[in-house]
Amino acid sequence: MKSHMIDSEVYKDLYGTDKIRSIFTDQSMVQKWIDFEKALAKIEAQYGVIPKEASDEIQRKGKIEHFNLQEICKDIVFTSHPLVPFIKQYQNLCEENYGEYIHYGATTQDVIDTAFILQLKEAYEVIVDQTEKFIEVLTISTRKYSDTIMAGRTHGQHALPITLGYKMACWLAEMKRNYTRLKEIEDRVFIGQFSGAAGTLASLGPDAMMLREALIKELDLNVPIITWHTNRDNIAELANTYSLIAGAIGKIANEIINLQRTELREIEEGFQDGKIGSSTMPHKRNPMVCEYIVGLSRLVRMQVPLIHDSLVQEHERDMGLWLVELEVMPEMSIYISKMLYDMTNIIENLRVYENQMRENIDITKGLILSEKLMFELSTFIGKQTAHEVVYKACMRSYENNTSLSQEIMLEDQVNKILSKDKVDEILNPMNYLGLCKQFTQNVLDSEEKYAICKN
Structure with a gap:
């Protein structure tokens, strides 16, 4: 009988893979x-x-x-x-x-801790490989869509034009930092445990320190400078790093869900014939895999407080808290691996609707370029005054469902300075992408530290 979703014969592959x-x-x-x-x-x-x-x-x-x-x-x-x-x-x-x-000469915790670290290390190596693969796939997509213009959004509303490549570059930069974190903690996390009853190895005499070092190296683990029976910061650091990765991937999945909304339909997770969105609404093409990822992200991140609670232990051994680590860390490892596996496939097969992105920019009839218009006018009438003039025109545009170009030309402080053609040029979103291209290239070029960690 299997009672955990990880091992469920029905749902297990939504939570993990056979390998992990x-x-x-x-x-x-x-x-x-x-x-x-x-x-x-x-x-x-x-x-x-x-x-x-x-x-x-x-x-x-x-x-x-x-x-x-x-x-x-x-x-x-x-x-x-x-x-x-x-x-x-x-x-x-x-x-x-x-x-x-x-x-x-050993104690129970020596065996359980070291075996547990060996399991976590094996899973970590899978997760590192998957992270590398995800970064490679995301790099390809970032470069591919570096010039694909779309609406940038703040507070859920149109803000300024950006590119999809810039958005992906933000994801990529975070994942590169997470990869660096993964590699930086390796020596601290994957340490062996052999210290005997109260951590002093008193039973093995004068050769105990050399014997301890030889044993841990035999198991291909790092040798800690002292016993860590009740010092669990290495486990907590691994949990923290997995939580950051879960947050990054969960955020990407959530963004895809939002951009796949019917009203936006700018991108879509890969679809193939036979993928079903609803048992009762045949038309639905839901971002189901992204939704699974968001759920797994929550499961990972919500485990961190439990691991942190295990940092507070008593005296030289506190067995009750082993139960927490032995339950939580395998779950986190399995969920993170599945998230990386699924998100890699999603990015590889992502559907991008560039025409829809361009159409969505225009639904606010030029309002997305209000900042550019304000700064153009500030040269003539000052920034604060320009803000007030453009603000009034924008509010009328909202209320009257008219274009910003039309409304701004009703302002005497503007029509005496700028022609209609000049205003239309200012309100061209292709002319206001800021440093999208440069920032994206910065991330694509930021291989030095990532490559050092990878090697």
Whole structure:
């Protein structure tokens, strides 16, 4: 029986992909417990802490197919301990009493934390690759639409003309910053844990520090300078970064939803025959995938307070808060991966209606260029006076459903200065794109730090 939407046979592919889900299965988790115990035995044998024969037997029996996960689950409930049933089962698998050397000098949290970090690292590598792919696809679209003019909107209303490339460049710049953040935190987040009962490794004597370093490097993790049993800022930093990515992608999805509104219809997420928008309204072409992404974005961002709550722990171990991390971080990883996967496909297959964008600019009959007209007039009559004159003309245009050009020429302070042809030239949106082109190119050229992180 599956009771979580991530694993639902009906809805699971709306929440994640098989690739990212497989990283957080029970089999994957237990295999990483095994990997920890095998690596520990190998290093301890090298340092003479346990017999080499014991290490060899632990390596031989350390295969997931040898373990009974149902029995482990049952015994965890019986013992109320999250790892001892696994250790016992591993011990019983080993011959010649070599199972006595399993978990030598370690504590439960060493195994659970390190295995968890290994899972998160595996998922992180998928997410980094997906982020790179998304940036590549978004870069192509930004360049493609760098000259596609559209209405810029503030407070939901027409503001000034912009280009679609400029809008996408804003998205791209944010995603490049998020990629940089992803790479910058890698060394701090993916650290191993091996510190023993109270974090001092007292049980392993004078070679403990070297043994600890060798074990963590064997698992291809970074070595922390001190125990982090109750210092969870590395987990929180990963959650924070995923939340920023979720916010960026959720914003893009929400913008597409808004620009796909029937009244605007400037862009549309990819459509293919058979995609259904409604069970009762056959005409609907809804931005369904974007809506799923917005939902996942909320699920990711709302998890961050839970992770931050786990920063407040007691003494040298506080097991109750493990439950939060073990639940929340896999969910965040799965959702972020799915968001990146879907948004990459959306941008690749985005439908852009350039003619509609141009028509929408004209629905306010020149009002979108009121700022340009005001500044042109300010040369002759001053900025504040120009604002008042243009404001009056704009308000009449709204009320009378007339053009700004028509209304401004009724103003004596204007018609004595500017001809009708000059006003029409001023109100041409192609002549007032500001730094759209330059800003877009800045983002397209901003490869240096992104490339350094990528390499």
